[in-house]
Amino acid sequence: MRFSPLPLIACAGALGLGALASLDAVPEPLEWGPGPVHLLPFGLMDEVRDPAYQVPMQVQAYHEGQGGVHLLALEVFGPGGQEVDRLDLQGERLEGDDGLLKGFHQMLERLNPDISHRHRQRLFLPLKDRPKLSPEQEGDLLQQVLKESERLRRQGGQQISNLKFSVDLNRLFPMDALPGDSVPLEIVLHYEDAQGQSQSVRYRHAVRLLPPFLGPPSGWQAGRGGGFWATGDLHVHNCRDQALLGCPNCAAESFNVTGAYTNADLKPQYQSLGFSFFSTTTHSYCINNDTEFQLIASEASSLDDPQFQVVLGTELTCRETGPQSGADINDAVCLLGGNFFTGINHMGGHFLQTRKPGGQEGFLDNCDSPLYDQSVNVSEVNAEGGFTIANHPGGDTISFNSVSWFRGLESGQAHGTEIWNGGQFNANFDHKKWWVDRLLEGKFTYPYSGSDTHDAAYNFGAVHTWVEGALSDQSLRDALKSGRHYLSNGPFLSGRLFDNGGRSLEMGQYVIVAASSVPPNYPVSYEVSYNIGTDTADIYVFRGTVGDASEVEVQVFQGLTGSGTVTAVTTVPTNGSSWYRAELSGAGGSLAAYTSPSFVVLQ
Numbered sequence: 001m002r003f004s005p006l007p008l009i010a011c012a013g014a015l016g017l018g019a020l021a022s023l024d025a026v027p028e029p030l031e032w033g034p035g036p037v038h039l040l041p042f043g044l045m046d047e048v049r050d051p052a053y054q055v056p057m058q059v060q061a062y063h064e065g066q067g068g069v070h071l072l073a074l075e076v077f078g079p080g081g082q083e084v085d086r087l088d089l090q091g092e093r094l095e096g097d098d099g100l101l102k103g104f105h106q107m108l109e110r111l112n113p114d115i116s117h118r119h120r121q122r123l124f125l126p127l128k129d130r131p132k133l134s135p136e137q138e139g140d141l142l143q144q145v146l147k148e149s150e151r152l153r154r155q156g157g158q159q160i161s162n163l164k165f166s167v168d169l170n171r172l173f174p175m176d177a178l179p180g181d182s183v184p185l186e187i188v189l190h191y192e193d194a195q196g197q198s199q200s201v202r203y204r205h206a207v208r209l210l211p212p213f214l215g216p217p218s219g220w221q222a223g224r225g226g227g228f229w230a231t232g233d234l235h236v237h238n239c240r241d242q243a244l245l246g247c248p249n250c251a252a253e254s255f256n257v258t259g260a261y262t263n264a265d266l267k268p269q270y271q272s273l274g275f276s277f278f279s280t281t282t283h284s285y286c287i288n289n290d291t292e293f294q295l296i297a298s299e300a301s302s303l304d305d306p307q308f309q310v311v312l313g314t315e316l317t318c319r320e321t322g323p324q325s326g327a328d329i330n331d332a333v334c335l336l337g338g339n340f341f342t343g344i345n346h347m348g349g350h351f352l353q354t355r356k357p358g359g360q361e362g363f364l365d366n367c368d369s370p371l372y373d374q375s376v377n378v379s380e381v382n383a384e385g386g387f388t389i390a391n392h393p394g395g396d397t398i399s400f401n402s403v404s405w406f407r408g409l410e411s412g413q414a415h416g417t418e419i420w421n422g423g424q425f426n427a428n429f430d431h432k433k434w435w436v437d438r439l440l441e442g443k444f445t446y447p448y449s450g451s452d453t454h455d456a457a458y459n460f461g462a463v464h465t466w467v468e469g470a471l472s473d474q475s476l477r478d479a480l481k482s483g484r485h486y487l488s489n490g491p492f493l494s495g496r497l498f499d500n501g502g503r504s505l506e507m508g509q510y511v512i513v514a515a516s517s518v519p520p521n522y523p524v525s526y527e528v529s530y531n532i533g534t535d536t537a538d539i540y541v542f543r544g545t546v547g548d549a550s551e552v553e554v555q556v557f558q559g560l561t562g563s564g565t566v567t568a569v570t571t572v573p574t575n576g577s578s579w580y581r582a583e584l585s586g587a588g589g590s591l592a593a594y595t596s597p598s599f600v601v602l603q
Contacts, residue, residue: 032123036065036096037191039203041121042258042455043162044185049210049274049459051169051177056265057456058164059187059203060258063094064102067194070094074163077186078172084185085165091192097159101257104148108255111141114397115329116255117454119422135396139332146336149243149254150363157244162259163189169272172207179211210459213274214492214531217563224506227468230476232277233270234463235315235348235391235418235450238263240282240296242454250286251363256454263310267303269457277476278457279311279350281450285359285366287314293355309476313350315391316381317358317366320345321373322405330366330398337364345393345400347377348418348450351386351477374402378413387415387481389448394430408443410601419594420449420461420487426585426592427461427487439579439597442546446483446508446596461489461592483508488584488593492531492563493539495582495595499524510599515574518602522572526554528582528595531563537586541568544597546576554580577601 032038043058063069071089078084108116109125110133119127133141172183185205193199213231239247239260246253247262261269263280270278280300287293300310320343331343344367349356356377360368378388393400400406407413417435420427427449435447451460465485469475479485484507486493497505500523505511526541538558544551555568572578579597586592 033201036063037069037094037189037199037201038062038064039187039189039201040123040258041203041205043164043261044205045207045269045272045456045458047208047210047459048169048272049212050272051173051209053268053272054166054168055268055272056164056261057167058162058259061094061161061163061189062101063096063159064099065096065194066098068093068095069194070192071161072190072192072198074165075188075190076165076167077188079183082171084167084172087163087165089163092161094161095158097155100148100151100155101159104145104152104257107141107145107148111145112138112329112397114392114395114422115142117452119424120458121455135329138329142329142332143336146254146333146364149257152257153243153251153363157257160245160257160259162245164265173209177209179209182206182208210273211490211533213464213488213490214533214563216492216494217529217531217565220494220529225468227466229464230276230467230471230479231462231464232275232279233451233453233457233460234279234311234313234350234389234448235281235421235452236266236278237315237452237454238266238280238282240286250283250361252285252359252361252366253283254363258455260455263299263303266457267308267310271308273457273459275457275462276307276471277309277311279313279348281313281315281348283315283359284317284356286361287355288361290355304473306471309471309473311350311473311476312352313348314352314356316347316349316356316377316388317344317371318347318377319343319371319373320402322402324401325403326396326399326401328396328399328401333364334367337367339367342367342371343401344371344398345374345402346391346398347374347414348389348391349377349381349386350389350480351384351473352381353384353386356380374405375407375413382412385477389416389418390414390445391418391450392421392428392431392452393417394428394432394434400434403438406438406443408438408445410442410444414445415481416448417445418450419447421452423451423458423460425489425590427594436544436551439544440546440548440550442577444579444599446485447487447594449487459489461487464488483596486593486595490591491533491537491584491586491593492529493582493584493593493595494529495580495598496527497524497580497598498527505598507596507598510601512601512603515602518572518574520574523569524572524580525567525569526580526582527565527567529565530560530584532561532584532586532591534561535587535591536561537584537591539566540583540585541580542583543570543578543580545573545578548576572600574602
C-alpha cells in the first residue's frame with residue numbers, strides 16, 4: 001500500500017540471554033576417496049541450537065565407476081560407536097557413470113557460487129581458492145555445465161541414490177553439552193561391487209551445538225507492550241526444485257542434483273536451529289499447474305502448529321522490462337533457451353493464495369512464457385494480502401536489472417529487498433548496495449534475508465520479527481509486512497528514532513510530515529539496543545536522504561560487548577525524505593546484524 005499517516009506503535013518483548021560463540025570459517029572440502037562408490041554430504045546438517053528434536057539427514061551414494069553395484073545397508077554411528085540409525089537398502093542397484101557426475105560437480109565449483117549454490121559443502125575446490133573468471137569464461141563454463149546437466153538428466157540419476165536417515169539429537173548430544181561442542185557422526189555404506197565382493201565406504205561428519213539467539217537487553221520491553229520475537233527463513237527450496245530425484249523433477253533447475261527434502265523434513269531441521277517459521281519458495285517454473293500449487297498449499301497448512309508456521313510462498317520468475325541497468329549471466333540461460341529478448345529476475349512472493357506462473361519446468365525453459373513483469377506479479381500478490389521481496393538483486397548472476405521500473409512501499413508495490421542471501425557471515429555487498437541505491441532514489445523497501453537453501457536447513461542471518469499475539473499465519477504476516485524486524489546470525493539489534501518532543505518511531509515505522517514544517521537542523525536521536533554476549537562488536541548508525549549520492553555514517557560505537565543501548569544524535573534533512581538504521585559487525589566479521597529502517601517522509 002502507498003504511504004499514509006501511521007500512528008506510532010509501541011511494542012516489546014524479551015528472550016532469554018545466552019552466551020554467543022563465534023562461527024567457524026567455511027570448512028575445507030572433503031578428500032575424494034578412491035571409490036568407485038562415494039558418500040556425498042549435501043544433505044547433512046552442520047549445526048543445531050536445540051537438540052530436543054529428531055531430524056532427518058541424508059547422504060547421496062554415488063557410483064563413479066563402471067558396471068553396477070548393489071547397496072546393502074547404511075549404518076550411522078554417534079559418539080562412542082552408538083548406533084544412531086540403520087537402513088536396509090535391499091540390494092538397490094547403482095549404475096556407474098564413468099565419472100560424469102564427478103566432473104559435473106568439479107565444474108559447478110568453478111562456477112560463481114551465487115549461480116551454483118555451492119557456498120558450502122564443496123568437494124574439490126575451497127571457495128577461497130576459486131579463481132575469478134571473466135564474463136566470457138563464466139559464459140563458456142555455464143554452457144558446459146548445462147550440457148552435462150542435460151546428460152545427467154537423460155540418464156535419470158541411475159548412478160546416485162539419496163539415503164535418508166533419522167538423527168535423535170537429544171541422544172547425540174550429552175546432557176551437559178555446551179555451545180561450541182561438536183559430536184561426531186560416522187556414516188558407513190555397505191555394498192556389493194561389480195565382482196560380487198562385499199565393500200564399504202565411510203564418511204565422517206560433525207554436528208556443532210550453537211548458542212541460542214540472543215534476546216534484548218534488560219528493560220528493552222518497557223513501554224513496548226506484549227509480543228515475542230519469531231525467527232525464520234524467507235527463501236527455502238525443497239525437493240520440487242531438483243533436476244534429478246525430485247518430488248517431482250524440475251529439469252529447469254539444471255544445477256540442482258544433490259537431493260533435497262520435503263517441507264515436512266525441513267520443519268524439524270529449522271526447529272533444531274531455533275527457528276519458528278520458514279516460507280516455502282519453490283520456483284514458479286517448477287510448479288506445473290494449479291493442482292500442484294494446491295498440493296503445496298495443503299502441505300504447508302498441515303505443517304502449521306502453535307509453535308511453528310510454514311508460509312505459502314513462491315520464488316517468482318519475472319520478466320525484466322524497461323531500460324536495463326547492467327546484465328547478468330542468467331540472461332545467457334534465456335538466450336540458450338531461445339529467448340533472445342528476454343531477461344528475468346526473481347522475487348519472493350509470500351502468503352499467497354493462488355499459483356503465480358512464471359517460466360516452464362523443461363530444460364532451459366526458465367524464461368519461457370507465461371512470464372509476467374514485476375508490476376503484474378507484485379500487484380497480484382498484494383491483492384491477496386501477501387507481499388513481495390526482490391531476491392538477490394545485486395551483482396551479475398540472477399540480479400534485478402529493471403531498476404527504472406522498480407517500485408517500493410512509496411508506490412504500494414514491493415515490500416522488501418533480500419540483502420542477505422545464503423550462508424555467508426554478513427549481508428551480500430552487492431545486494432545491500434542495490435537496496436541502498438533504491439532508497440536513495442526514493443524507492444523504499446524493508447531489508448529481508450533468505451538462506452536460498454536447496455538442501456538441508458543451516459544457520460545464517462535470519463529474519464527476527466516482532467509478533468503480537470499468538471503465532472499464526474495472520475500475526476506472522478502482519479509482523480513481517482510491518483518491517484518490525486532485524487536480520488542477524490546471533491546478536492540482538494533494534495533501533496528506535498526519537499525527537500525532543502518525546503515522539504518515537506520503531507523499526508519499520510514511518511511518519512509523514514509537511515516539508516515546510518521541518519525547521520533547519522531539527523534534532524533527532526537514534527537509539528540502538530544490542531546484545532552481543534561475550535563477543536565484541538562495532539555498531540554503525542546510518543542516515544540516508546532521498547536524492548543524495550550515498551548514506552551518511554552518523555556515528556560508530558566501537559568495541560562493544562555484553563548488552564545495552566547506545567544513542568547517536570543527528571538531524572532531519574529538509575531536502576528530502578530520510579531513513580535511519582544500524583548495522584553490527586563483530587567477532588572478526590563472523591557476527592552481523594541489520595535493523596530495518598525508520599522513515600521520515602516529507603511531502
